Amino acid sequence: MPVKKTLTCKEDVIEELKKLLHRCYKLRAAHEIISYTYCVTSKNKVNIYYYKSQEELARLYPKLNNIVDKLVSLGIQYALYKVETAKLYPSLGLLTIIRLLNSPPTSHYVIVESKAAMLFTYGRDILHDSIIKLNHNQECKRYPLIVMNEEVEPIGFGTLKRMNGRVLIQNILDVGWYLRSGV
């Protein structure tokens, strides 16, 4: 029997979100993002959305929980939580929210040179020499770094790799995906 979807975020998901936004990226707008967070929970995964309008969703649409099966999108999806592994994966929407709320990460990020930034948006990794600034939060190893260009615009996510004493930022997800996905 299919599991009925709901809009409520479970406590463990909220805890993971707090860890990601407050403690890892240390976003000034972390509290605001979490305040407007909704979770569409199905059997194996939780799609996490930032939805904000002048009226609270619950008051506006008391019946929304009944039609949640028809819901395809709610505001901006900014993360995905996999139930089986209890892991949270930030998505490209988080980068847009960061720009929208003018709240760049103050921790766990990397700033790279223009040319490397451009190549990164084509799916390439970032080499040691192209890194301008690296702020790696050891406690957040399970989450990707936010990659930003010289204009401090978030362009994707990467993970830190060390090879022969040099650092490499491996591309996990970048804004070029909007084109490459073909959707």
Added chain:
Amino acid sequence: MSISMREALEIIERELINAYTNLSRDPEKMKLAQELVREYKWISIEQALRYIELLGDEAEELLNTQEDEIMKTIRVNTLITLVDRLQRRLETKNFVLEKHPFISYGLIVKKAPYSIGATLEYLLGLYTIQGPASMTVVPVLAPENISDGTIVDLCAGAGIKTTQIAQHNPLAPILAFDINRRKLLALKNNASRLGTHNIIALRDDARNISSYGTFKAILLDAPCSGEGLLPFKKGRWPRSFNDIISRVKLQFQLINAALNALERDGVIVYSTCSISVEENEYVVSLASRLRGDFTIEKPPLQIPVNGVTSYLGLKLVEDTRNCVRFLPHKHKTEGFTICRLRKL
């Protein structure tokens, strides 16, 4: 509505078949249509007849309009950046841009060193690509004037106009409907890229809108024959009379459902990317004749108002003169028709 939907659809079939039969019997128009079909092999004789009836001598100008004559435009995402700032930024990359004639946040791309859809600025959601006429539809709705309540986009597709509504009004909840899951996934990506946080996208048939309540503002950009896209390769295919009739029937069902879900004094903008009178002024006129509960208003911005009030002997209401028509050969835009209705 004073009659059943089945009877309304029978009226559409009867009136259009009658009009088309008379049109096909006109030997002079038939001769001109045959000449057009010889020259423009991608249209049907039935299409040629309709264009001659609508445009007379201008029909050939329409068919001869090429893609490169149509303005290429982008919509600046004012939720994230400013028009001048983006213009300067793209100009440093050797793009040549001009202001859109009617829309303050629209830019015409005069020269592009590479595809305008492949820049970092596009990926960062600083702008999106939208046709010059398509960009005019949402300003005709003026969603920024909705201070409370929900705005509806009934056939949202990939959400280009939905995200434009959100740009005009980032506070009001926007309910977006479409039946096509793939298109809604594109909407989801566009909302993510452009930072629109007030859209609720639902996969449902737009004709079920009444079950969600009543609303003050509805955008109905209806599925159509795409006859506004004739300058583009993707728009060059033959349309029969039956193709038009089947579109009109669906459009009538959609506009009727939208009117049922509209609050008194609420506004619907009905638009199609088609220049056909049948799919626009006729659909709106038939709804007016059978319901009589709305007026057709002038758009609240300075754009050419040139709706058709007489065509093929069909019963069109006088108010359709307030509709807006964009014609590729005249306005250098994709073809579009836009009507603003207010419920009494």
